[in-house]
Amino acid sequence: MPTDADLPGVWARASSVIGWSYFACWFIGWYPQLLLNWSRKSVVGLSFDTCFINFVSFACYTVFNCVMFWSPSVRAAYEDAHGGASIDVRINDVVFSVHALAATVLTLYQIFAYQRGGQRVSPWMWAALAGTALAVGGYVFLLKLGVAGFSALGLLYLLSYLKLAGTLVKYLPQLALNRQLQSTAGFTIANALTDIAGGVLSIAQQVLDAVALHDMSLVTGNPVKLGLGLISIGYCAALSLQHYVVYAQQPGQYSQLLPDAVP
Numbered sequence: 161m162p163t164d165a166d167l168p169g170v171w172a173r174a175s176s177v178i179g180w181s182y183f184a185c186w187f188i189g190w191y192p193q194l195l196l197n198w199s200r201k202s203v204v205g206l207s208f209d210t211c212f213i214n215f216v217s218f219a220c221y222t223v224f225n226c227v228m229f230w231s232p233s234v235r236a237a238y239e240d241a242h243g244g245a246s247i248d249v250r251i252n253d254v255v256f257s258v259h260a261l262a263a264t265v266l267t268l269y270q271i272f273a274y275q276r277g278g279q280r281v282s283p284w285m286w287a288a289l290a291g292t293a294l295a296v297g298g299y300v301f302l303l304k305l306g307v308a309g310f311s312a313l314g315l316l317y318l319l320s321y322l323k324l325a326g327t328l329v330k331y332l333p334q335l336a337l338n339r340q341l342q343s344t345a346g347f348t349i350a351n352a353l354t355d356i357a358g359g360v361l362s363i364a365q366q367v368l369d370a371v372a373l374h375d376m377s378l379v380t381g382n383p384v385k386l387g388l389g390l391i392s393i394g395y396c397a398a399l400s401l402q403h404y405v406v407y408a409q410q411p412g413q414y415s416q417l418l419p420d421a422v423p
Contacts (some may be wrong), residue, residue, distance in 0.1 A: 168200045171337065171368065171369075171372035173379050174213065174368060175365055175368055175369055176367040177360075177367050178264075178361050178364055179250055180252055180291075181254045181361050182252075182357070182358040182359075182360075182365065182397075183252040183256050184356070185354045185355075185357040185358035185361065186256055186257065186260065186354065188200070188354055189351045189353075189355060189358070190259075190260065190263035190267075190351070191263075192260070192333070192348040192395050193206065193267070193347070193348045193350075193351050194263065194266060194267065194270070196346075196388030197270045199271070199307040200274075200346075201274050201275060202274050202275040202276075202277065202346070203270055203271050203274050203275070203279070203339070203346070204275065204276065204277035204278055204279060204333070204346050205250055205341060205343070205344075205345050205346015205347055206334075206337075206346050206347055207333040207337045207347075208279055208280065208281045208285075208333075209246065209281060209282050209284075209285045209333035210330050210331060210333045210334045211264065211267050211268060211271060211328045211336055212268070212281060212285055212289065213288075213329065213330040213333075214260075214264045214267070214326070215261075215264040215265065215267075215268060215331060216265035216289065216292055216322070216326060217248040217323045217327060217330065218257060218260045218261040218264050218323070219321045220260055220296075220319040220326075221260075221261075221319070221320065221323040222257040222258055222260075223259045223263045223314050223316070224267065224320045225249055225253050225257045225318045226254055226257075226258075227312075228249040228316060228318055229249050229250075229251065229254050232311070234313055234316065235247060237313045238294030238313060240242055241313065245375055246261075248366065248369060263400045266408060268316075274404045281359070282333070285333075288346075292322060295318070296315075296318065296319070296322070296392060299314070299318055300315065300317055303315060324391075324420065327391045327392065328391060330395075331395040331396075331398070331399060334347060334396060335365060335399065336397075336400065338399075338402050338407060339349065339402075340414070342407055343407050344399070344402055344403040344407050347399075349399065349403040349404075350401040350421045351396075352395075352396035352400050352403070353396070355384030355392045355393075355395075355396040356392070356393050356396045356397065356400070358392070359390065359391075359392040359393040359396070360393065363386065363390065363414065366386060404423070408419070
């Protein structure tokens with residue numbers, strides 16, 4: 161595994177192992193839902209709003225990670241703004257976000273291709289998508305005009321906070337749909353379990369790097385990464401509670417959910 165040259169000795173190896181471990185958790189976590197949709201040829205029980213939030217969020221996060229990782233000018237601007245501290249964005253973060261974006265696109269394709277049972281994207285979701293487009297477009301327009309206070313680094317932070325905002329709400333529609341159906345059938349809990357594991361490992365890597373370099377800005381300087389880990393753990397714990405306790409599934413109930421179960 162590649163290591164971070166900024167970290168000393170064994171710390172570099174430990175950080176690399178943790179980083180690629182949470183990447184593996186979040187990488188694998190997309191496939192059980194995609195496979196479940198494919199095997200049922202139905203997306204009934206999967207929240208469309210959650211899927212669209214995921215798409216927009218990971219589009220923003222992919223741009224943030226790619227530019228932060230590959231743009232020397234943006235990295236220099238970040239270091240100037242944070243007293244010389246470098247941004248804690250690694251190649252596993254880039255690969256993770258690109259892969260997640262591709263998985264969300266494939267999930268949206270399944271939504272349009274498979275039986276939906278009358279489910280649809282909610283009006284508030286369309287409004288949120290329009291608001292997001294206006295916010296990003298407006299910032300880019302003011303940046304192009306050279307208005308003071310608007311910068312490429314600021315645009316990336318806007319994208320990262322949009323990702324964080326998406327994570328704050330993305331599982332609420334799925335939780336509500338599970339409650340409406342009184343079931344978690346159609347939504348695979350494997351996604352929640354891998355999210356929990358990935359979130360714990362992501363935070364562990366940030367803390368380890370900060371301790372190794374005696375620089376807590378590695379934790380506080382990338383709030384979107386820290387926030388993603390904490391929020392994912394909380395939401396996925398709630399989804400696990402629904403699945404294993406509140407709406408505990410009987411054997412075979414996944415296969416019994418009919419495509420037209422939702423009016």
